[in-house]
Amino acid sequence: xxxxxxxxxxxxxxxxxxxxxxxxxxxxxxxxxxxxxxxxxxxxxxxxxxxxxxxxxxxxxxxxxxxxxxxxxxxxxxxxxxxxxxxxxxxxxxxxxxxxxxxxxxxxxxxxxxxxxxxxxxxxxxxxxxxxxxxxxxxxxxxxxxxxxxxxxxxxxxxxxxxxxxxxxxxxxx
Numbered sequence: 001x002x003x004x005x006x007x008x009x010x011x012x013x014x015x016x017x018x019x020x021x022x023x024x025x026x027x028x029x030x031x032x033x034x035x036x037x038x039x040x041x042x043x044x045x046x047x048x049x050x051x052x053x054x055x056x057x058x059x060x061x062x063x064x065x066x067x068x069x070x071x072x073x074x075x076x077x078x079x080x081x082x083x084x085x086x087x088x089x090x091x092x093x094x095x096x097x098x099x100x101x102x103x104x105x106x107x108x109x110x111x112x113x114x115x116x117x118x119x120x121x122x123x124x125x126x127x128x129x130x131x132x133x134x135x136x137x138x139x140x141x142x143x144x145x146x147x148x149x150x151x152x153x154x155x156x157x158x159x160x161x162x163x164x165x166x167x168x169x170x171x172x173x174x
Contacts, residue, residue, distance in 0.1 A: 060117065
């Protein structure tokens with residue numbers, strides 16, 4: 001990677017040049033911009049995840065090509081979280097395809113998950129004993145679930161974005 005290809009986030013620029021930059025058009029940097037700390041993978045006893053899980057929101061992705069999310073997916077998802085007044089610190093992002101033991105109950109218990117978002121993974125594939133369609137909020141076993149297609153496909157589809165936003169507003173009471 002050359003120096004011309006380095007991508008600096010607004011938050012990083014603000015941190016680097018806090019006393020040297022002058023804003024001509026004020027633009028709020030959302031809390032959801034991943035900080036260096038929250039963008040580092042965390043490893044609990046058996047589970048690696050991205051985020052700090054402060055609000056016990058489990059985000060399951062299913063992609064064997066990457067550890068967690070591609071850079072584009074992370075950027076898109078960070079914006080989605082920001083619209084929900086959340087940040088990466090509030091969630092735990094786990095890649096289902098990289099889990100050595102695919103046991104949804106121990107995963108939920110270990111991370112003390114209250115809300116679970118399944119991207120590119122059906123409830124049956126996750127291990128739940130029920131099926132529900134994408135973008136439908138589903139209560140089960142004292143937790144709330146939402147299933148959706150992959151973040152990459154949602155980002156490319158305006159209708160899917162609207163469906164995700166409608167579901168997330170309901171899920172997070174926005």
